[in-house]
Amino acid sequence: MRGFRWPPPPDGGPRTWGPGPGAPRTGRPALPEPETDLVTTPHGVRLERLVTGTGDPVTVFAHGLGNGIATTRPFGSGVTGRRVFFQFRGHGRSDAPPGSWDYADLARDLRAVADLEGAGRAFGASLGAGALCRLLVESPERFDRLVFFLPAVLDRPRGEVARQRLTALLEAVESGDASAVAEVVSVELPPAVRNTPAGWAYLRQRLDQLLRDGLASGLASLPEQVAVPSTDALAAVTAPALVIGCVGDDLHPVEVAEELAAALPAATLHVYDRPGVLWSERADLRTRISSFLNE
Template identity: 30%
Template sequence: MPETAANGATIHYEISGSPDGPWLVFSNSLGTDLRMWDAQTAMFGRDFRILRYDTRGHGQSDAPSGDYSFDDLGRDALAVMDAAGVDEAYFCGLSMGGVTGMWLGVNAPERFEKLVLCNTGAKIGDIETWQQRIDTVLSTGMAPLVEPVVDRWFTRRFQDEQPAAVDRIRAMIKATPGAGYAGCCAALRDIDLRDAIAAIDLPTLVVAGRHDPSTPVANAEEIHAAIKGSRLVVLDAAHLSNIEQEAEFNETVSTFLKA
């Protein structure tokens, strides 16, 4: 499996899709891994060369102990691109992956054609909530978080209608290393890009979920207002809109990327 050393950690990545297509990078949410993008990889791989990676602390990437920062996570993404020979790419990230996308849009805009920022926020939650989650994970492990997270990430309707899809994500959450989850929570606790993203001058699509309690529509509207010329689309989903509204998500993102 391809991997690269980045900032004191080994980051796992996978390449697939059209060998001659433009590059499209996917970045996962907190508590998942690159497999959260399986449906998008199959669909977008017809036209794009796909680069997916496990964010530090997740999946098959290293999970060093201690706090992470978005300087770490953003540089990890760039290191993976360098290792894969990607000079310039389209980028799609969800939740934590969307924050990484904003960091990249501010700090490395020359590496990207367009940004897709999904179910995310320039400032997500508050310090106290993130710290409570860190303390819980480090003291008791991931188990107490699994069901509350699933209930935030999917509407009850989707959980009832698509239990197998939900179980796949449930398994990813359970398998996430506690140190890695806590480290990324610290990065989310400490980041605030609300002022910085006004400097982003890339075509940007902001995707929100109408029923998303983790990153409400108001967060997406804030990003949309800050990034000049961006487009905002609200889907009938909770947090993992790429899974709950797969067809509409794919069509919305495809139309934007190919425009």
């Protein structure tokens, strides 16, 4: 039986125990991170940003909790026009204002980046989906096309699993112990992927970013927050929306995706039948997102 090990084999492994071939197994290494810049927002918080592509339309991409630009870029690989990726406060090189934060603060970050770049379309994953919902409550006509990937929270706080996972990640990152961070991050991977070259490449990329940039303590209170006061507030959003959920994801209950799709007047819901869709349904997911946004 294979088990998770850190540090990884020096040749990229994985290794197996018992008889069998022992030659190094190669995998495609993670791509080097591109150059980003820091932009000053009207509310005084500097945010890390990356702009790729050219021309119109412009799409802004909002990442999940504890993630960032690197993990969000694959969602935009087939999207036409300019693609704007950024890091929320407390992530990457973005500022971490003192105190705790709520979804209104995250919505302010998202709005600032979208306004600075003139983005007319928006993608939000998990935490980013919640921030996008909050922005739409305040400005329902701000975007003309919307994608929500694995929404995690609407008008009820996230569950105990999410709180425990975030606490463990914050404590591991604060300790600076690579093995502790790797143990927490490895849970993001489906069991079948954890000890493969692709899994190791993902872990290395995530650890490099987390141990270099850290995560701000202000994020700790977010699992106790709600994104919107009531889903009824989303009834004024008339833009076409694609909501993507999956069955069996403890951090992103499929019921949240269903509720969001029901609350948005022009939403299409797609539900995958198992978690880990970034690994098991990657090509279909990219095509689904790009086809919708490129219409």
